[in-house]
Amino acid sequence: METRIFHITEQNMDEAALAVAGEILQKGGLVAFPTETVYGLGGDALNPDSARRIYEAKGRPSDNPLIVHICRIEDMYPIVREVTPRALAIAEAFWPGPLTLILEKSDRVPYETTGGLDTVAVRMPSHPVAAELIRCGGGYIAAPSANLSGKPSPTLAKYVVQDMNGRIDAVIDGGEVGIGLESTIIDLTVEPPQILRPGYITREMLEQVLGQVDVDAAILEGGGDLVPKAPGMKYRHYAPQGDLIILSGEESKVVDYINKAVPEDVRGGHKVGIICTDETAGLFGDAVIKAVGTRKDEESIARRLYSILREFDDEQVTRIYSEDFESDGLGQAIMNRLLKAAGHRIIYV
Ligand code: TXA
Numbered sequence: 463m464e465t466r467i468f469h470i471t472e473q474n475m476d477e478a479a480l481a482v483a484g485e486i487l488q489k490g491g492l493v494a495f496p497t498e499t500v501y502g503l504g505g506d507a508l509n510p511d512s513a514r515r516i517y518e519a520k521g522r523p524s525d526n527p528l529i530v531h532i533c534r535i536e537d538m539y540p541i542v543r544e545v546t547p548r549a550l551a552i553a554e555a556f557w558p559g560p561l562t563l564i565l566e567k568s569d570r571v572p573y574e575t576t577g578g579l580d581t582v583a584v585r586m587p588s589h590p591v592a593a594e595l596i597r598c599g600g601g602y603i604a605a606p607s608a609n610l611s612g613k614p615s616p617t618l619a620k621y622v623v624q625d626m627n628g629r630i631d632a633v634i635d636g637g638e639v640g641i642g643l644e645s646t647i648i649d650l651t652v653e654p655p656q657i658l659r660p661g662y663i664t665r666e667m668l669e670q671v672l673g674q675v676d677v678d679a680a681i682l683e684g685g686g687d688l689v690p691k692a693p694g695m696k697y698r699h700y701a702p703q704g705d706l707i708i709l710s711g712e713e714s715k716v717v718d719y720i721n722k723a724v725p726e727d728v729r730g731g732h733k734v735g736i737i738c739t740d741e742t743a744g745l746f747g748d749a750v751i752k753a754v755g756t757r758k759d760e761e762s763i764a765r766r767l768y769s770i771l772r773e774f775d776d777e778q779v780t781r782i783y784s785e786d787f788e789s790d791g792l793g794q795a796i797m798n799r800l801l802k803a804a805g806h807r808i809i810y811v
């Protein structure tokens with residue numbers, strides 16, 4: 463299959479190209495597109511064949527449910543059993559935006575899309591290209607992140623092309639995404655509501671609308687017997703090819719540890735990468751050093767994390783050390799993804 467590339471940005475909303483892409487979706491084809499979080503791999507959420515094609519293109523297990531993307535709040539009504547008052551309150555507070563709601567599904571949503579579950583994940587993205595594509599595609603677009611299963615989610619179209627070229631009908635290149643980590647997922651079918659995946663919309667923000675909100679304990683601990691409640695969170699994900707080890711502790715001890723470990727690894731035949739911050743980038747010896755962002759601005763770290771993991775793959779790095787990050791606010795989402803990429807290997811120094 464030849465994969466077509468469209469260039470569509472907020473500044474250049476090519477309506478003709480969007481109509482073509484929308485038609486591909488309506489006919490059961492697959493189109494990757496930018497959202498404010500990461501690139502998504504879109505297919506018609508109400509067409510079981512499209513869902514099957516998505517799983518095939520990603521190489522993803524079909525018990526891993528897809529998020530249904532909409533472009534108007536009222537479009538939630540036909541696909542869920544009931545829009546509860548708190549679902550509406552939270553949608554009005556955070557949509558369009560990087561938040562996914564889990565609700566009981568209606569019969570309109572095929573089990574192929576929900577991975578056999580009676581619940582459905584719904585999100586209304588704020589990226590204008592995403593919103594317009596959803597509208598042109600019929601209003602209900604299932605879209606997992608547009609990476610091959612097990613790879614970091616793509617934040618640039620070139621990574622989508624790397625993974626999906628020849629496997630899908632089209633890619634919309636809309637430039638670099640703004641947030642860089644997938645949406646926050648909150649399960650509203652339980653009491654109190656529970657965060658299944660941390661993201662840009664933090665627990666503190668959600669609690670202002672909903673009162674008490676719990677966080678799935680597997681999100682930060684994991685690695686042991688705890689099974690995450692979002693099926694997709696149980697897979698080893700976001701994984702770079704090199705083995706990744708997180709160092710936690712006082713900054714000077716972390717730096718010392720890494721600076722001692724690197725020469726030994728190099729002698730052992732490794733090519734070593736370091737994920738550090740602008741604050742520490744000058745403190746390390748000879749290695750592939752990547753400053754992910756500044757600790758003064760966690761958003762800068764979120765935006766770059768996945769592309770750094772991909773760059774280490776491109777440069778065939780075989781061992782990676784990373785500093786650790788805060789465990790609340792947006793830092794919780796950053797640490798959650800980093801821990802998964804590391805298979806939960808963390809050393810306390
Ligand atoms: O930011 C995002 O959410 C991106 C962009 C493209 O919108 N999409 C995304 O989709 O991250 P994906 O498929 O990579 O992740 C969806 C996650 C998986 O962990 C899946 O298990 C969970 O959502 N999920 C979907 N439906 C669910 C349900 N009914 N109950 C619990 N978890 C669900």
Ligand code: MG
Nearest residue numbers: 606607615644
């Ligand atoms: Mg994903």
